[in-house]
Amino acid sequence: MAFNLKSAAVQTRESRLGSITGYEGDLYDLVEQSRCGSLRNCERCFSQSSMCLSICALGQLGGIRDVAILYHAPSGCCATAAGAKVMYRQIGAVIGKEYRSNMVGTDIDESDTVFGALDTVHDIARTVVETYHPSALFIASSCVTGVIGEDIDSLAEELKEEIDIPVMSVHCEGFKSRVWASGFDISDHAVLQGIVKPPKEKRQVINFKNFFESARPEITRLFAEFGVTPQFLYVNSTVEELSHISESLATVCICGTLGTYLGNALEELYGVPYIRTVNPLGVTGYETWLREIGRVIGKSEEVEVYITRERAIYISQIEEVAKELKGLRAVIGMGPGYTYEVARVLAELGIDVVWAAAWHYDYKYDNGDVPPALEHLRNTTPNNIKLSVADQQNYEVMNILAEYKPDLYFSRHPGSTVWAIKQGVTAVYVADEYMIFGYKGTLSFAKTVLDTVRNRSFAENLAAHTQVPYTDWWYKQNHSDMLKPNPAEVR
Ligand code: SF4
Incomplete structure (x- = not known):
């Protein structure tokens, strides 16, 4: 896509990326429709309020x-x-x-x-x-x-x-x-x-687009192994630092939804490569991401040394915990930058994703490709997964949870997690963007999931003392009946 910085306003995701907020189907169908360009948004006959x-x-x-x-x-x-x-x-x-x-x-x-x-x-x-x-x-x-x-x-x-x-x-x-x-x-x-100025020189820096940089020390140590420093964006950055991000070796992000505009724009306007792999969550994500960074900055050998060393520490531990998680059934409700990434990680841990809801769906990213996490999931998962797109329409999630009765609900938004718990569904709140980052994060995440299913008393007690506003009537409805294709929409 051509980035026009002279334009006062950037186009919305709906018009720029064909993003939608209403869909229900499955993984194979969503990827197929994205590839062939037939995806259409569905409208709801009722919507809860969402975010601005x-x-x-x-x-x-x-x-x-x-x-x-x-x-x-x-x-x-x-x-x-x-x-x-x-x-x-x-x-x-x-x-x-x-x-x-x-x-x-x-x-x-x-x-x-x-x-x-x-x-x-x-x-x-x-x-x-x-x-x-x-x-x-x-x-x-x-x-x-x-x-x-x-x-x-x-x-x-x-x-x-x-x-x-x-x-x-x-x-x-x-x-x-x-x-x-x-x-x-x-x-x-x-x-x-x-703020960003045209580059004057190359610097041994990688732009790291994230939210709240909780893994700043860990990532700084990691990048030091490859002779580069991270420039975290935007939290804790200064205007002076931002003016130089066009001089970096590459741009990476913790969430594709967050990174697409800046990463692609820096690449197109200033030649800063944007790392477009799946994100560094779980083992596959982390290794894929690291190898691409290594390739782009010319440090592939150093990356392989690092991977071999760290694998020896963590992989057997992760596999040990995963044995205990095998066969659990999960529903996911998150932003699209995490839904399909977390679905991949859960599959790595042996957990069956029975439904994955994303709060919106970018039909393509700013480079014109289907989001890589979805494409990767389509190419690697042996089973199709039921999917929906809903801009945090919790009433739909509650209906899905009531129907599928999963062992666990994974969400990144407190306003969604709490409703699942009130319904009696044990939930893991994936609040920290780095909760599943790298080998160490994946091991810690697996242990958190295991702890959560071993002690369900919080969800049981909260549900026993809470009256949710949803009645049996709603739980018996088919949530997909709320969605209707918009015949006026032509792409
Ligand atoms: S908070 Fe509400 S009124 Fe204010 S900009 Fe956002 S949607 Fe508009």
Whole structure:
């Protein structure tokens, strides 16, 4: 795909990647439809509320250590800002870095909505810069400012003339995409537009796109074995560091959904190779990922030495735990960057995935390929897997759990995990993005699963003392009846 940094806004995933939020079928069918281009989104006759893409966009930008975000929005849209600030401050403290970024909401009200408020926003921007001295300023739109057409692009251009730091407009109106991961692309677009500079030299650095970098020390040690250092994005990065990411040897990511826009754009615009293998979760994922990194940076021999050494430590231990897990039945409900990766890892551990739900599905990534984890699963799994795509429609997940009665539910979102537990289904909350990273993470994950199934008292007790709002009537319904193909949709 051609990346156009001159365009103020990045296209949504629906229009750029053909992403969908409504599907029910199976692995073979989804891959086949993706390959031949016949995949269509299905509409629901009922939907629960989901998440806003601006939280993803501004959450990513807010992780940068020295910026200001001016969010031209009603106060309610800024509800997550305080929690994010506390979290990023704590993540910075772990590595002894001071977090100085701030998000300021413009608190747009009824009068502003009728008459516009750009002059006020201009004044607020100047005050923000004078008060916090950020290294870059992002001016973000919300649903209301998008609807009334506030011209934040012109405002950003005006401010660039007045203040000596990068100023970027960020078009993150929540209504424009059902796929909240569109927010990741919006943040990448802003960083690429205003902060990343063309390369002047090559540096022995690998860009590592992730969420909260809990494995920072481990990955730093790992990359040191190959003579490179990681540049984690965006949490704990600075504007100065980001300006150089076009000079790195490669870009990798912990989640394909998170990494596709930045990774592909850096490759296309600046020739930084993007590692597009399955992700480093489980044994196969980790080794595939490492070998591709080794190939791209010319360190294949060092990678093989590392793999041989670490295999000797971990593989037999993983296999020992896997013997205890064999035959367990699982349902997965996660974002698509993890659903198919975790399904592969569970298969490695001998666990049968009876249903895998992804919160959306990218029909292709920005390089035009079917997401590699799905393609890999299709090519390696001996059994077809029932799949659905639902933007965290928990009522559907509850129906699926009631029907399939799995031994375990795996989810990466607390709002989904807790409902399964209330229903009495033992759940593993795969909260940390690095929970299954590498050999060590895979062993630890396998032990966590074993501990979880050996003691189900939490789910049993919570279910015994909770009345869920779902009735037998709903559990007897066929959840697929909620989905109808959209005949108007033509790709
Ligand atoms: S931007 Fe729109 S969808 Fe997002 S929180 Fe604000 S009003 Fe809600």
